[in-house]
Amino acid sequence: MKNNKQNFQTGVLVGVLSSFAIVGLGFLGQNAYMQYQIHQVLGHISQQQKKFADQVNQQYLSNNNGQLIQLLRKSSDIQNTIIPNLQTQDGVNFQFNQLQLIVDLKNNSKIPEKLAQHKIYYQPQSLDGRTITSWQCFSDLTDNIRPKYCLYSEKAPDNSNLLRQAILANTSEYRRDHTRSTHTPPIENDCTKFKTKLPQQFDVFATGAYSGRESNYQIDNSGHQANEMDIQVQHTRPILLILGAYEPTIWNIKWEANTHIVGVIATGYHTQKVIGLPKSIPVLETTSENSQCGYSYVSSDNTSEINQLSQKILQRDIQAVVIAQNGRATIGNINSNAQLQFSQDRTMKDVIDRNAPLAGQAGIQDAIAKGLLRPATRADIDAWKAANNRAKNIHTPPVVGGTSSSGTGMEYVHFDRAYVVLKEMTMPAGLYGAHSVTIFVPEGVPRPQGNPGHSTIYEIKSGSCYGSSPDCLRH
Numbered sequence: 001m002k003n004n005k006q007n008f009q010t011g012v013l014v015g016v017l018s019s020f021a022i023v024g025l026g027f028l029g030q031n032a033y034m035q036y037q038i039h040q041v042l043g044h045i046s047q048q049q050k051k052f053a054d055q056v057n058q059q060y061l062s063n064n065n066g067q068l069i070q071l072l073r074k075s076s077d078i079q080n081t082i083i084p085n086l087q088t089q090d091g092v093n094f095q096f097n098q099l100q101l102i103v104d105l106k107n108n109s110k111i112p113e114k115l116a117q118h119k120i121y122y123q124p125q126s127l128d129g130r131t132i133t134s135w136q137c138f139s140d141l142t143d144n145i146r147p148k149y150c151l152y153s154e155k156a157p158d159n160s161n162l163l164r165q166a167i168l169a170n171t172s173e174y175r176r177d178h179t180r181s182t183h184t185p186p187i188e189n190d191c192t193k194f195k196t197k198l199p200q201q202f203d204v205f206a207t208g209a210y211s212g213r214e215s216n217y218q219i220d221n222s223g224h225q226a227n228e229m230d231i232q233v234q235h236t237r238p239i240l241l242i243l244g245a246y247e248p249t250i251w252n253i254k255w256e257a258n259t260h261i262v263g264v265i266a267t268g269y270h271t272q273k274v275i276g277l278p279k280s281i282p283v284l285e286t287t288s289e290n291s292q293c294g295y296s297y298v299s300s301d302n303t304s305e306i307n308q309l310s311q312k313i314l315q316r317d318i319q320a321v322v323i324a325q326n327g328r329a330t331i332g333n334i335n336s337n338a339q340l341q342f343s344q345d346r347t348m349k350d351v352i353d354r355n356a357p358l359a360g361q362a363g364i365q366d367a368i369a370k371g372l373l374r375p376a377t378r379a380d381i382d383a384w385k386a387a388n389n390r391a392k393n394i395h396t397p398p399v400v401g402g403t404s405s406s407g408t409g410m411e412y413v414h415f416d417r418a419y420v421v422l423k424e425m426t427m428p429a430g431l432y433g434a435h436s437v438t439i440f441v442p443e444g445v446p447r448p449q450g451n452p453g454h455s456t457i458y459e460i461k462s463g464s465c466y467g468s469s470p471d472c473l474r475h
Helices: 002-060 065-074 075-081 160-176 191-197 303-314 360-369 378-392
Strands: 092-097 100-105 118-127 131-137 150-152 203-208 227-233 239-244 249-257 259-267 272-275 283-287 318-322 328-330 374-375 417-423 439-441 454-459 464-467
Touching: 002 065, 002 075, 002 092, 002 100, 002 118, 002 131, 065 075, 065 131, 065 150, 075 092, 075 374, 131 374, 191 283, 191 303, 191 417, 203 227, 203 303, 203 328, 227 239, 239 272, 239 303, 249 259, 259 272, 259 303, 272 283, 318 360, 360 374, 360 417, 378 454, 378 464
Parallel strands: 131 150, 203 239, 203 318, 227 249, 227 328, 239 259, 249 272, 259 283, 417 439, 439 454
Antiparallel strands: 092 100, 100 118, 118 131, 374 417, 454 464
């Protein structure tokens, strides 16, 4: 009897473990299939974009001069002749307008949920306002899905600079063709002014990465917390640094004795700031919002584009590209005992936004300390759920066992990152991904200003919610 009982208990245990294993394998299989679907859809889009670019080149851009203005003039023709030639797929819509190829991912059974209601933009890149060198990808897809070559943009990328380039280049060509003089005077801008401050001879090195290490500050209104990069330099000849990052970044520069830094170009999609250098060293900061000179960032997949930026501004190639790791990079060979130099002319206090709250979790803790937030309780969740049910005229009977939050979006609330707004406030920057939080807004308290990132805001009075939760409205 004892052996039979033990055999029975062993059998039950094996059965339970087998059930867990089957459920786990099923989940892994489902997740793998979803990743496969995402890969297939994005691969299809990439193939069609290449097909689009090839056909545009063949039919409309055979002349290397004035390609941007040709795209602008032939926009409706391209929409009517080339877009219909692209292979369609359920839920994937292509459109060409205002120099941008737009891919709209609709809600559809063939489109994975993580892709639905997102857009991908392809924008031509030009060095001189005439010849198109490549097509840059932009999208609001999350970092773990968005292709590496695609820059993050929450909305359609600004193309005003492209339009301006096209018009200026076309006007310049017209004047040259219709006047006796063949001389075209250079246009003075931040790029040309920067170059006049440089010596005749210097080497060019580039360093950076998509992002550095997170700081507690913000330096712009992008809603992203600033990153920091520590760059150490040793070089026996005059050297110019190109510093590139996608995220808003504070570059802290130090150098070994006998190193002569003649200038710095800090470039990226978001704001870039340089500290540690004397004011006598010229610094050019160029971003997507200030792109008279163009912009880029440093990565192992982006070396040709960063070199094109060097050619455009400096008319010379980059000697080497150093990829930063964990917010640090060293150019040259620096002795571990070397005393590195830096200047107090440009410091952290000169670049951070003192009027903005601290970023990320530090900003949340600072808001709690100032009495702007408090941790949420189960009562706050219940109050919002009750308001949500009233707004939808839904009767919810008591739940025995399980969770009582299913179907309301509340299953996404984690109490270690849920807070209640107590006073008027601005959301800290950088609340993306694992740094996102849940915010409850009681009646009589204004909804927080600023960019909530991937966080979700629940208004207790109306029962509505805004943010990244699938059951909530977009911001």
